[in-house]
Amino acid sequence: MEPSEERDLSLEELAQGAKSATQVVATASTSTKNAALAMMAQEILAHSDEILAANEIDLKMASELGLASTAIDRLRLDHNRVLAMAQQIKEIIKLPDPIGQVTSGYRLANGLNVRKVRVPLGVVGIIYENRPNVTSDAGALCLKSGNVALLRGSSAAINSNRVIATLLRGAIGEVGLSPDVITLIPFTDRASAGEFMRLNGKIDLLIPRGGRSLVEAIKENATVPYVIDGDGNCHIYVDESANIEMAIEIIENSKVQRPGVCNAVETVLIHTKIARQLLSALDERLSSVQLRGDLNTTAIVPRALLATDDDYATEFLDLVLAVKIVDDMPDAIDHIRRFGTGHSEAIITESYANANYFCERVDAAAVLVNASTRFVDGNQLGLGAEIGISTQKLHARGPMGLVELTTEKYVIEGSGQVRS
Numbered sequence: 090m091e092p093s094e095e096r097d098l099s100l101e102e103l104a105q106g107a108k109s110a111t112q113v114v115a116t117a118s119t120s121t122k123n124a125a126l127a128m129m130a131q132e133i134l135a136h137s138d139e140i141l142a143a144n145e146i147d148l149k150m151a152s153e154l155g156l157a158s159t160a161i162d163r164l165r166l167d168h169n170r171v172l173a174m175a176q177q178i179k180e181i182i183k184l185p186d187p188i189g190q191v192t193s194g195y196r197l198a199n200g201l202n203v204r205k206v207r208v209p210l211g212v213v214g215i216i217y218e219n220r221p222n223v224t225s226d227a228g229a230l231c232l233k234s235g236n237v238a239l240l241r242g243s244s245a246a247i248n249s250n251r252v253i254a255t256l257l258r259g260a261i262g263e264v265g266l267s268p269d270v271i272t273l274i275p276f277t278d279r280a281s282a283g284e285f286m287r288l289n290g291k292i293d294l295l296i297p298r299g300g301r302s303l304v305e306a307i308k309e310n311a312t313v314p315y316v317i318d319g320d321g322n323c324h325i326y327v328d329e330s331a332n333i334e335m336a337i338e339i340i341e342n343s344k345v346q347r348p349g350v351c352n353a354v355e356t357v358l359i360h361t362k363i364a365r366q367l368l369s370a371l372d373e374r375l376s377s378v379q380l381r382g383d384l385n386t387t388a389i390v391p392r393a394l395l396a397t398d399d400d401y402a403t404e405f406l407d408l409v410l411a412v413k414i415v416d417d418m419p420d421a422i423d424h425i426r427r428f429g430t431g432h433s434e435a436i437i438t439e440s441y442a443n444a445n446y447f448c449e450r451v452d453a454a455a456v457l458v459n460a461s462t463r464f465v466d467g468n469q470l471g472l473g474a475e476i477g478i479s480t481q482k483l484h485a486r487g488p489m490g491l492v493e494l495t496t497e498k499y500v501i502e503g504s505g506q507v508r509s
């Protein structure tokens with residue numbers, strides 16, 4: 090790897106460099122983009138030791154700063170996680186190139202041929218959490234979809250991100266594209282994050298991935314168009330008809346497999362008719378998880394703390410689970426309407442009618458039937474990776490992959506027609 094290629098440029102200059110790279114990547118052939126991606130995966134694998142060494146520095150700083158253990162888990166890379174970064178890039182290579190796809194076409198009575206064609210957005214700015222893999226996921230998705238990635242990662246991951254971005258930029262240069270197709274902002278202060286949100290004319294779409302503080306800052310300060318990929322206060326409703334064994338497996342996976350991520354479950358809502366049976370089993374299975382429940386829950390599980398409305402509104406991102414016993418499904422749906430953040434909501438049921446009722450009425454980016462909330466992830470859903478999970482309705486919703494990083498353009502071909 091080349092020594093750190095830190096350049097002494099301002100935020101404006103870096104953004105201008107990114108803007109200047111849009112034309113070339115927008116028109117690059119699929120084979121050139123795939124060659125760059127293959128090189129990127131190769132470089133990550135070849136330099137995994139350097140990535141892990143930089144990550145060690147971030148981890149040391151994080152523990153000195155007293156970051157929560159789940160936030161440290163988000164930051165942590167190991168051999169398998171580096172392998173997964175390369176693997177996700179390889180999966181993106183295999184996906185169809187969305188650029189140039191004709192999404193509809195028709196001929197008017199006056200002989201005009203009209204078609205809609207997929208085109209890149211331009212510069213995609215991303216402000217993201219302290220997961221270093223997002224640097225390569227976002228860079229790879231942007232490149233394949235003909236966009237430029239302008240990356241503002243978390244200050245906590247800056248050393249890991251620098252090494253990864255340098256490797257990706259080198260790989261892109263190898264195939265003759267401008268390295269500025271992936272540009273990492275080296276400034277880690279909040280003031281520069283604020284300026285980033287106001288790079289009018291330089292950023293075509295901003296994707297803020299993060300919690301409530303970031304979302305508030307975006308709503309107050311952003312002047313560029315954005316798609317919020319916000320916090321996940323996710324629920325599982327266990328219906329009276331649920332298979333209890335299945336419910337336990339799904340709840341455990343949704344809570345324990347990686348508790349610090351946005352698609353982990355935070356509250357379980359249980360139909361009163363099966364509450365005693367399910368809670369007794371959960372008490373044992375989730376022995377490592379702190380439970381916070383309503384009065385009825387604490388009567389069944391004495392170790393559970395009494396939950397407040399604040400608990401139901403909290404995304405714990407930790408081994409803490411809120412529980413509420415509900416009278417029926419409408420009661421569960423009301424709770425989700427009140428406390429949900431529109432991310433991922435699940436029902437466990439053996440009733441087809443109840444599954445449909447829930448899916449039709451719950452307003453979230455993803456609804457799941459008899460499956461773990463952890464599946465709401467771009468890679469798991471076949472998108473190779475994700476640039477984020479949109480919790481808003483425009484311009485995309487749920488895990489955003491290649492297609493969500495494009496827009497469409499009308500191409501109208503005539504033979505001299507004029508309007509009368």
Ligand SMILES: NC(=O)C1=CN([C@@H]2O[C@H](COP(=O)(O)OP(=O)(O)OC[C@H]3O[C@@H](n4cnc5c(N)ncnc54)[C@H](OP(=O)(O)O)[C@@H]3O)[C@@H](O)[C@H]2O)C=CC1
Pocket residue numbers: 216217218219241242243244245277279282283298299300301302303304306317318319320321350351352404476477478479480
């Ligand atoms: N829907 C989705 O796709 C995703 C959602 N999330 C959500 O993100 C949260 C976890 O990540 P966490 O690290 O806590 O997220 P944060 O919101 O703390 O940080 C995310 C990014 O935003 C920056 N940031 C945070 N607050 C501000 C602010 N007020 N002004 C400017 N920049 C800001 C951070 O910078 P710095 O760290 O340098 O301070 C970081 O780069 C959870 O709520 C999770 O659900 C996470 C990833 C994906």
Ligand SMILES: N[C@@H](CCC(=O)OP(=O)(O)O)C(=O)O
Pocket residue numbers: 163218220349350351352463465466467475478
């Ligand atoms: N892609 C993720 C979920 C989204 C995400 O990145 O969340 P977070 O760890 O909260 O930053 C996954 O399931 O691995």
